[in-house]
Amino acid sequence: MVKIFIDPGHGGTDPGAIGNGLQEKNVTLQIATRIRDILLAEYNNVSIRMSRTGDQTVSLTERTNAANAWGADFYLSVHINSGGGTGYEDYVYLGVGVPTTIYQKNIHEQIIKLVDFFDRGMKQANFHVLRETNMPAVLTENGFIDNANDAAKLKSSSFIENIARGHVNGIARSFGLPKKSGGTLYKVQIGAFSVKANADNLAAEAKIKGFDAYVSYKDGLYKVQIGAFANLKNAEQLAEKAEAAGFEAIIVQE
Ligand SMILES: [Zn+2]
Incomplete structure (x- = not known):
């Protein structure tokens, strides 16, 4: 069983970035929930935990402690960017000795394939959730909430669906998750x-x-x-x- 820990960024008293009528904490929860639901509905051999499933306040330490205590195989943190740019980027921390770049590459490629966002590239950063996790961890920044074009896309449920599916395809490829069979409809x-x-x-x-x-x-x-x-x-x-x-x-x- 592959254990995937999904972390919707922010929540509760911490809304994250705000712009164009959107709050980061709500969009990250939407995306993360779809990632969980698609993985569970369409793949075998996977179990999921989330850092939050509603609008709770959860500290960064509580998030990484939960993933470490569970013994997750992979940590995915979902965020929305802000600060005057546009497009998609993702981050890993290379200081921990856990090979992370292959997971980043798989997720990055699949998201860029499915999602109409400018490609800002694969990056590295010393973020808490990447550094303090005992397993490979990737943080995705899905568009800029303060960019009108990006925000308009993030308001579309089919766009959110494609962002989620990009993450799912990258994770499924990384861990060789078997598709559920007999599910032909x-x-x-x-x-x-x-x-x-x-x-x-x-x-x-x-x-x-x-x-x-x-x-x-x-x-x-x-x-x-x-x-x-x-x-x-x-x-x-x-x-x-x-x-x-x-x-x-x-x-x-x-
Ligand atoms: Zn964030």
Whole structure:
């Protein structure tokens, strides 16, 4: 079992950076929670602990003590930057003798692949959570909260989803986490768009006609889906219903 400790930066009385109507502590919790949920839903052989799961005040020492006491295999600290820049960067501390750069490289590559942020590079810093952890540790800075463009991106749930998925893919690659098998689902899809607004419009139309439509982002497309089933027959029935309602439905396996 690979033990991943996820640390959403700040919290409680410490909001972190603030800008454009966002507080760092809330965005880091959103990203970290999605990272946990995706890892647990889609991978085997992984267990997760978090430094906080709500808006609690947790000191830096409490965070690293918790990870060390648990014997975590990896420590991931999630932050949002500020101070007049733009884009994504991540940090490791090289003073501890634990090889960290391979984890940093994996996470960095996967995030830059999925997330539309300027690449500020892989960096090093003597931060408490990197220095005082007994395991490899990486700290990510996901955009600048005081930059209007970055902040607008951070307000989008599909953007947050991609940031989380980038972290997940980097961690999964670093530890060779096995994907859950037997999880193939037959999904009923009524459209796929490169422009999100088009997907949102179709989803809204489907909702009006009584379908439980949702938009998911995968492989560069916003896909409008109305159901997911383990059983192909059920998917076929829903697809027929959608066709009868005037939609072009296809069944995709994911
Ligand atoms: Zn921070």
